[in-house]
Amino acid sequence: MERLKVFLEESDMPRQWYNIQADLPTPMKPPLHPGTGQPIKAEDLAPVFPMNLIEQEVSAQRWIDIPEPVLEKYFLYRPTPLQRAVNFEKLLDAPVKIYYKYEGASPPGSHKPNTSIPQAYYNKAFGIKRLATETGAGQWGSALSMACQMFGLECRVYMVRVSFDQKPYRRLMMATWGAECIPSPSDRTQAGRKILAEFPDSPGSLGIAISEAIEDAVGDPDARYSLGSVLNHVLLHQTIIGLEAKKQMDKIGIYPDVVLGCAGGGSNFAGISLPYVCDKIHGKQVQVVAAEPSSCPTLTRGPFAYDFGDTAMTTPLLPMHTLGHDFVPEPIHAGGLRYHGMAPIVSHLVEQKLVEARAFDQIETFTAGINWARTEGVIPAPETNHVIAAVVNEAKKAREEGKEKTILFCFSGHGLVDLAAYDAFLSGKLIPYALPEEEIQRALKSIAGFPKP
Amino acid sequence: MERLKVFLEESDMPRQWYNIQADLPTPMKPPLHPGTGQPIKAEDLAPVFPMNLIEQEVSAQRWIDIPEPVLEKYFLYRPTPLQRAVNFEKLLDAPVKIYYKYEGASPPGSHKPNTSIPQAYYNKAFGIKRLATETGAGQWGSALSMACQMFGLECRVYMVRVSFDQKPYRRLMMATWGAECIPSPSDRTQAGRKILAEFPDSPGSLGIAISEAIEDAVGDPDARYSLGSVLNHVLLHQTIIGLEAKKQMDKIGIYPDVVLGCAGGGSNFAGISLPYVCDKIHGKQVQVVAAEPSSCPTLTRGPFAYDFGDTAMTTPLLPMHTLGHDFVPEPIHAGGLRYHGMAPIVSHLVEQKLVEARAFDQIETFTAGINWARTEGVIPAPETNHVIAAVVNEAKKAREEGKEKTILFCFSGHGLVDLAAYDAFLSGKLIPYALPEEEIQRALKSIAGFPKP
Numbered sequence: 001m002e003r004l005k006v007f008l009e010e011s012d013m014p015r016q017w018y019n020i021q022a023d024l025p026t027p028m029k030p031p032l033h034p035g036t037g038q039p040i041k042a043e044d045l046a047p048v049f050p051m052n053l054i055e056q057e058v059s060a061q062r063w064i065d066i067p068e069p070v071l072e073k074y075f076l077y078r079p080t081p082l083q084r085a086v087n088f089e090k091l092l093d094a095p096v097k098i099y100y101k102y103e104g105a106s107p108p109g110s111h112k113p114n115t116s117i118p119q120a121y122y123n124k125a126f127g128i129k130r131l132a133t134e135t136g137a138g139q140w141g142s143a144l145s146m147a148c149q150m151f152g153l154e155c156r157v158y159m160v161r162v163s164f165d166q167k168p169y170r171r172l173m174m175a176t177w178g179a180e181c182i183p184s185p186s187d188r189t190q191a192g193r194k195i196l197a198e199f200p201d202s203p204g205s206l207g208i209a210i211s212e213a214i215e216d217a218v219g220d221p222d223a224r225y226s227l228g229s230v231l232n233h234v235l236l237h238q239t240i241i242g243l244e245a246k247k248q249m250d251k252i253g254i255y256p257d258v259v260l261g262c263a264g265g266g267s268n269f270a271g272i273s274l275p276y277v278c279d280k281i282h283g284k285q286v287q288v289v290a291a292e293p294s295s296c297p298t299l300t301r302g303p304f305a306y307d308f309g310d311t312a313m314t315t316p317l318l319p320m321h322t323l324g325h326d327f328v329p330e331p332i333h334a335g336g337l338r339y340h341g342m343a344p345i346v347s348h349l350v351e352q353k354l355v356e357a358r359a360f361d362q363i364e365t366f367t368a369g370i371n372w373a374r375t376e377g378v379i380p381a382p383e384t385n386h387v388i389a390a391v392v393n394e395a396k397k398a399r400e401e402g403k404e405k406t407i408l409f410c411f412s413g414h415g416l417v418d419l420a421a422y423d424a425f426l427s428g429k430l431i432p433y434a435l436p437e438e439e440i441q442r443a444l445k446s447i448a449g450f451p452k453p
Numbered sequence: 454m455e456r457l458k459v460f461l462e463e464s465d466m467p468r469q470w471y472n473i474q475a476d477l478p479t480p481m482k483p484p485l486h487p488g489t490g491q492p493i494k495a496e497d498l499a500p501v502f503p504m505n506l507i508e509q510e511v512s513a514q515r516w517i518d519i520p521e522p523v524l525e526k527y528f529l530y531r532p533t534p535l536q537r538a539v540n541f542e543k544l545l546d547a548p549v550k551i552y553y554k555y556e557g558a559s560p561p562g563s564h565k566p567n568t569s570i571p572q573a574y575y576n577k578a579f580g581i582k583r584l585a586t587e588t589g590a591g592q593w594g595s596a597l598s599m600a601c602q603m604f605g606l607e608c609r610v611y612m613v614r615v616s617f618d619q620k621p622y623r624r625l626m627m628a629t630w631g632a633e634c635i636p637s638p639s640d641r642t643q644a645g646r647k648i649l650a651e652f653p654d655s656p657g658s659l660g661i662a663i664s665e666a667i668e669d670a671v672g673d674p675d676a677r678y679s680l681g682s683v684l685n686h687v688l689l690h691q692t693i694i695g696l697e698a699k700k701q702m703d704k705i706g707i708y709p710d711v712v713l714g715c716a717g718g719g720s721n722f723a724g725i726s727l728p729y730v731c732d733k734i735h736g737k738q739v740q741v742v743a744a745e746p747s748s749c750p751t752l753t754r755g756p757f758a759y760d761f762g763d764t765a766m767t768t769p770l771l772p773m774h775t776l777g778h779d780f781v782p783e784p785i786h787a788g789g790l791r792y793h794g795m796a797p798i799v800s801h802l803v804e805q806k807l808v809e810a811r812a813f814d815q816i817e818t819f820t821a822g823i824n825w826a827r828t829e830g831v832i833p834a835p836e837t838n839h840v841i842a843a844v845v846n847e848a849k850k851a852r853e854e855g856k857e858k859t860i861l862f863c864f865s866g867h868g869l870v871d872l873a874a875y876d877a878f879l880s881g882k883l884i885p886y887a888l889p890e891e892e893i894q895r896a897l898k899s900i901a902g903f904p905k906p
Contacts, residue, residue, distance in 0.1 A: 004528045007460035072539075075457045076830045086525075087603070105558040107830030109869060149827045150540070169622075172872035175879055176823060176832050373629050374602045377529045377560035416562060416869050419625035426628055 004086060006248040008079035014243040015066055017236045020274045020345060022062035023281050028348045029319035029453040032306060037451055040316045047218045048225045050126035053119065056233040064236065066118070067125075073117045073150055077106040078240065082248035087375035094395035095404045099256070100411045101245045101272060104378060108173060110413030111268045112143030112228055115237035119226050120147035129222040130154040134184065134209030136338065137163055138170025139381075139413065140228030145179035155179035158186065158212045161204035169417040184209040191215050191312060206339070207311020207325070214314050229265025230309060230318075230343045238271025241410055246275055249408065256286065256408035258394055262386040263290040263299065263357070266343030272410035274345075277354050290346065290357045291390035293365070295433050296329040298322065298342045299350055299357035301440055306450045307341060319453040320347040324443035330433055337383050340443070360389040363432045366425040368392050369415070381413040382421045457539060459701040461532035467696040468519055470689045473727045473798060475515035476734050481801045482772035482906040485759060490904055493769045500671045501678045503579035506572065509686040517689065519571070520578075526570045526603055530559040531693065535701035540828035547848035548857045552709070553864045554698045554725060557831060561626060563866030564721045565596030565681055568690035572679050573600035582675040583607035587637065587662030589791065590616055591623025592834075592866065593681030598632035608632035611639065611665045614657035622870040637662040644668050644765060659792070660764020660778070667767050682718025683762060683771075683796045691724025694863055699728055702861065709739060709861035711847055715839040716743040716752065716810070719796030725863035727798075730807050743799065743810045744843035746818070748886050749782040751775065751795045752803055752810035754893055759903045760794060772906040773800040777896035783886055790836050793896070813842040816885045819878040821845050822868070834866040835874045 021028070030039035042054050049057070056064065066074070085098040103111035123131055131153055135141030141157035148155035157179055164171055164183035174181040184204045185192040191211040195202050202208075217225035227234060242259075249255060259276045261269030273288045280286050292299055299321045307322040309315035320341045323329075327340040349355040369385035371392075372378070380388060387409050398405040415422065424430050474481070483492035495507050502510070509517065519527070538551040545551075556564035576584055584606055588594030594610035601608035610632055617624055617636035627634040637657045638645040644664040648655050655661075670678035680687060695712075702708060712729045714722030726741045733739050745752055751774045760775040762768035773794045776782075780793040802808040822838035824845075825831070833841060840862050851858040868875065877883050 003463065004525075005463050007462065009460065010456065010458050072457075073830075076536075076540075083529075087529075107826070107832065107867075113830075146826075146830055150830070168876075169869065169872045172876050173832065173869070176826050176872065176875045178827060370629060373560070373599075374631060377526075377566075377599055377603070379560065379626065379629050414560075416622065416626070419622045419629065422629050423621075423625050 003252050004084045006082040006251055008244055008248055010075060010079070012247060013071070013074070013079045014240060014247070015071070016063040017066060018239040018243055018275050018278065019059060019062055019064055019236055020278060021060045021232070023278050024348070025281060026352060028344060031316040031318050032451060034308070034313065034317050048214060050123050050128055050224050052122045052126050053233050056236060057231060067121060070118045070121050073147070074240070077113070079244050080105060082245055085376050088372055091371060091375050092392065092395040094399035095402070096395045096398050097406045098391060099249065099406070099408045101241055101408070102411045103241065103268070104411060104414035107146055108139065108142040109416065110139050110143065110381065111238060111241060111271060111410070112139050113147060114240055114271065115228065115234045115267065116143040116147035117150070118237050120144070120151040120153055123224055123226070124151040124153055128153065128224050130156065130220065131226045132156045132158070132213040132216040132223055133226045133228070134158045134206060134213040136160050136206045137418070138167050138173070141179070141181065142170055142173040142177065144226055144228065145174040145177035149178045156216060157181045158184040158209040160184055160206060160209050161202065167417070184212050186212060188212065189215045205311060210310040211312035211314055229267040230341065232345060234267050235270040235274065235343055235345050238267045239274050241268070241271035242273060242275035245272060245408060254406060257405045258287045258289060258407050260289045260291060260387050260390050260394070260407065260409040262337065262383050262412060263292050263342065263346060264337035264339050264383060266346035268410050268412040270343060270346055272408070273355070277349060280354055288355045289390055290355055291386040292357060292359050293337050293386060294359040294361045295435055296323065296338050297359040297435060298340065299347070300359045303444070304347055304351050304453060305447055306453055307447045309341060317450060318344050320344045321350060322447065323440055324446040326446045327443035337386065358390055358393065360386050361432050362430050365389045366422070366430060370422070370425070379415045379419070379422070380411065381415040382418050384412045384415070387412070456705055457537045459535040459704055461697055461701055463528060463532070465700060466524070466527070466532045467693060467700070468524070469516040470519060471692040471696060471728050471731065472512055472515055472517055472689055473731060474513045474685070476731050477801070478734060479805060481797060484769040484771050485904060487761070487766065487770050501667060503576050503581055503677055505575045505579050506686050509689060510684060520574060523571045523574050526600070527693070530566070532697050533558060535698055538829050541825055544824060544828050545845065545848040547852035548855070549848045549851050549860055551844060551860045552702065553862050554694055555864045556694065556721065557864060557867035560599055561592065561595040562869065563592050563596065563834065564691060564694060564724060564863070565592050566600060567693055567724065568681065568687045568720065569596040569600035570603070571690050573597070573604040573606055576677055576679070577604040577606055581606065581677050583609065583673065584679045585609045585611070585666040585669040585676055586679045586681070587611045587659065587666040589613050589659045590871070591620050591626070594632070594634065595623055595626040595630070597679055597681065598627040598630035601632065602630045609669065610634045611637040611662040613637060613659060613662050614655065620870070637665050639665060641665065642668045658764060663763040664765035664767055682720040683794065685798060687720050688723040688727065688796055688798050691720045692727050694721070694724035695726060695728040698725060698861060707859060710858045711740045711742060711860050713742045713744060713840050713843050713847070713860065713862040715790065715836050715865060716745050716795065716799060717790035717792050717836060719799035721863050721865040723796060723799055725861070726808070730802060733807055741808045742843055743803070743808055744839040745810060745812050746790050746839060747812040747814045748888055749776070749791050750812040750888060751793065752800070753812045756897070757800055757804050757906060758900055759906055760900045762794060770903060771797050773797045774803065775900065776893055777899040779899045780896035790839065811843055811846065813839050814885050815883050818842045819875070819883060823875070823878070832868045832872070832875070833864065834868040835871050837865045837868070840865070
């Protein structure tokens, strides 16, 4: 029997995160202050993030030590296994070996604690007492709730009202970990009250929830804001995934031909791929692919431009692939991939042709996910189904080209609390959806006057 | 930093299950035919189970090989990690080291696939085309659905109506794995139709669902029945848990003073403990403790007697601790522990004083579970909370006695699809519940005329 599973001993777990800024052939464009149009300064961000995380955000140091208290919490679920998907390979009947890094065994079921744990730690170390954040589907909110509880921080999560009502399990997770979960829009903030005055029955949006969380944090000197994707320091923390995977593949003497991840804000994709992009920069042959939904095709159809990270235009202007900050994606069932923008690092790598992007329709992704569950067991999160669809696509190409290929991908999380989406698919309620071009053009008008990167 | 996590390489995973029948100082009493009062014969069971599993049920062979196709599927989530709960230890502030075997990372989130996979395999090997089973909370039904899908068997699950309506996530899991899930009582069987004629709005019960599944299987020569706990062969398959744990503890040179598991039908408890009971039989010092709910105190308050395994009296008479086959437990939130009987093997070991049993109230168990989630991360299944309460109890005793103790327990599953129970607890809707003695005496009347073991 071939080796199906590779563990890493605790003592072999990487002790540093990898910062790709140190290796970029062309440096990234800076975020801009929306008022002045000038590069943002560290002190501009001080009311929002603690200074130790701001330092990580702008650091150019290649390796950054993982603090001992963070390692201790990582050990609750890390190192995660690297697994070979032989049963799925048989189904695909293509000349491919498929390895995946399984991030679904963490307490909330996804890769999110890889950054919620260090973020809670650094905030605590900086003397912060409370974190505020927003959550859409609830994966990020639950991961941050757990981390705050472990480091003795209070946690307040603004959850998009429609998800709060439809996804009771996620908010119950947050409550179990001791966080306060508030449906957004709420009467706790000016931003929320303003919306409620106009639309008392507003279902909320991620944009509104972000505005509420930032306003909440900025208004309390003991509180800061926390974000679960997009930013450089978030992607940095996630590199633990790819660094572990490299060590595990080294153990069995294998190097992948293709590395893939699904991309919403970009954090799990960057987590698995940045250490390989580093190799690629240094001359190694490896293909790196980001999979996104065709209903929110940020990388494949959005331009690289300066744009706000939120709908309410309270963040700095970020250089990224964007569909425009007032883009409203269709209500597809992969909440974690419904974001108008993309991490500046990932966007930059796509611009530099170090990363390729592909978009997949929800029918393709659920078909891939169901086939996965029926062969490999674990029911994937709807987000994860996108990378599985991309793997199916790679296998098909390998079969057509008659070329053997070793595939590595990040299995970002399980779907046990997202089963309503599977229900919709199995009962035929999901339909193929191609985003009309005029929809994108309309949304992009919102960034027409912004500086160009 | 002390070693927090011990993995086992694939190549070190045990290749055989352990059968305690070979080591029992006093042999077990046989199951009886309810009609004749004589020991049941293999052929009596043939319409219900395939002959290869019946052979395992009655086998006295110490070690039984795990077939290669079963090993291959085990590798999807096994070997499971052995972990040290340092954060929970700190909270307890007692002289204990706590190790746990984490069974929550399997695809359906519990230890159940350890037996659903071999059961599906052996049925397939015997030429069976379809399995019928019942499920209460849904853990067993989902685990069997997955295994049947993997071996190309059809699967029909009779799910207690009230759970079918209240726990949509479990039945969606079954649908995703391709099984047919039918609310019970149903119009598919005589047993179901009889109940429906009398009580059209019946919420169902495990007893009714078992009767429906057996009737369904027995009426179709291509189908058999499958049970997720209680029987000898089920406990045999679960010994993979304890066998792995022993190897892992050997790796770090540690032997436990106490081994614990929660017990409903007895399968996960037996899984972790039988290999240690074997040591105990051969003279080793080790305490073995089963934790059960005080609302369904089979081992602590039920007599050892011959009784039916189901309410409808269709099974053989089993020698076991029982509260009487028409005992109706309070609707506590640990569905997997609401069974009137107990595995004959576990019952026998309690009789032989090789195993101790303790009962815990739901308030104690949820308090323990929340404290676990807030220190160790994973939110435990309500069933698992019972063993955590027992661990807290052991730690308290160690502190009082000023005695150092090494604890090992089986973490049977996570609670991500059981969060409604946490909601009830956190919002103060759960109350302490002591089962009145007359309730037990009343239920025990149903077995008054049966043979005595």
